Amino acid sequence: MLTRANTHAQDDRPGAAGSALLAADHVSISFRGKPVLETVSIAVHEGEIVTLIGPNGAGKTTLARVLLGLAAPTSGRVVRRPGLTVGYVPQRFPVERIMPLSVRRFMHLNTGVSKGRALECLAETGAAALADAQMTDLSGGEFQRVLLARALARDPDLLVLDEPARAVDFAGAAQLYALIAAIRARRRCGVLLISHDLHVVLGASDRVVCLNRHICCEGVPQHVAAHPEYMRLFGPEAAASLGIYGHRHDHTHSLSGDVCGGGT
Numbered sequence: 191m192l193t194r195a196n197t198h199a200q201d202d203r204p205g206a207a208g209s210a211l212l213a214a215d216h217v218s219i220s221f222r223g224k225p226v227l228e229t230v231s232i233a234v235h236e237g238e239i240v241t242l243i244g245p246n247g248a249g250k251t252t253l254a255r256v257l258l259g260l261a262a263p264t265s266g267r268v269v270r271r272p273g274l275t276v277g278y279v280p281q282r283f284p285v286e287r288i289m290p291l292s293v294r295r296f297m298h299l300n301t302g303v304s305k306g307r308a309l310e311c312l313a314e315t316g317a318a319a320l321a322d323a324q325m326t327d328l329s330g331g332e333f334q335r336v337l338l339a340r341a342l343a344r345d346p347d348l349l350v351l352d353e354p355a356r357a358v359d360f361a362g363a364a365q366l367y368a369l370i371a372a373i374r375a376r377r378r379c380g381v382l383l384i385s386h387d388l389h390v391v392l393g394a395s396d397r398v399v400c401l402n403r404h405i406c407c408e409g410v411p412q413h414v415a416a417h418p419e420y421m422r423l424f425g426p427e428a429a430a431s432l433g434i435y436g437h438r439h440d441h442t443h444s445l446s447g448d449v450c451g452g453g454t
């Protein structure tokens with residue numbers, strides 16, 4: 191059954207904030223008076239891949255930044271497990287084009303990671319052969335694998351990956367998500383993914399949260415893919431490759447996220 195995520199803080203099921211690595215509890219944030227997130231609750235647990243989807247400007251990156259403590263919510267709170275180590279790969283990672291910077295050096299830059307550990311993590315993401323390449327020469331997919339290796343070098347309990355398959359073709363995206371799933375299986379870390387690659391990513395996720403300023407729907411991928419709000423946001427073809435699941439929802443809203451009436 192689909193649930194509204196803002197019931198999480200009160201319930202005691204596995205999705206609840208209490209047992210989470212990291213959780214937002216009724217978080218809202220506005221920028222210059224414009225609401226970007228409204229009473230959003232979300233939790234990520236050990237060993238699960240949670241994927242955040244939603245249209246451009248829905249507040250996905252903002253939610254990740256609030257969860258990571260990089261932006262302060264206007265109201266609500268963020269709860270993190272004590273001692274939690276997070277590996278974060280932001281959506282944009284500018285590399286200075288003028289200064290030469292090898293992958294090997296990039297792995298050590300501000301991380302304190304040993305040479306051996308850096309190479310191990312590059313090997314884990316299939317990027318060992320790139321150690322001596324220049325960062326500016328990498329393809330989109332290679333760049334993402336190096337960023338992932340750098341995040342893994344912290345030995346994180348939780349990976350937060352903001353559009354890791356950006357600038358990667360369809361086959362490359364599928365490989366990247368398979369790699370993320372393999373890393374999760376091996377390390378048992380939690381993963382919070384932000385993605386627009388609906389077809390590929392839904393299949394690779396344990397739980398999908400559809401955000402459009404507030405949480406529209408969430409659940410296992412097949413449930414979300416058949417949700418009226420999901421179809422409204424992404425079109426029925428986005429759900430076509432996944433199982434169809436019928437249920438009712440308590441409201442509808444415009445593409446800007448405003449609640450505008452009774453549900454289906």
Ligand SMILES: Nc1ncnc2c1ncn2[C@@H]1O[C@H](COP(=O)(O)OP(=O)(O)OP(=O)(O)O)[C@@H](O)[C@H]1O
Nearest residue numbers: 221222226244245246247248249250251252253281
């Ligand atoms: N620091 C900020 N100051 C002002 N507005 C901001 C700030 N950060 C984000 N916003 C605004 O908040 C809204 C949500 O942005 P956000 O980047 O979280 O969306 P998103 O869902 O990640 O979008 P996309 O899919 O395009 O990456 C946007 O309208 C954006 O302009």
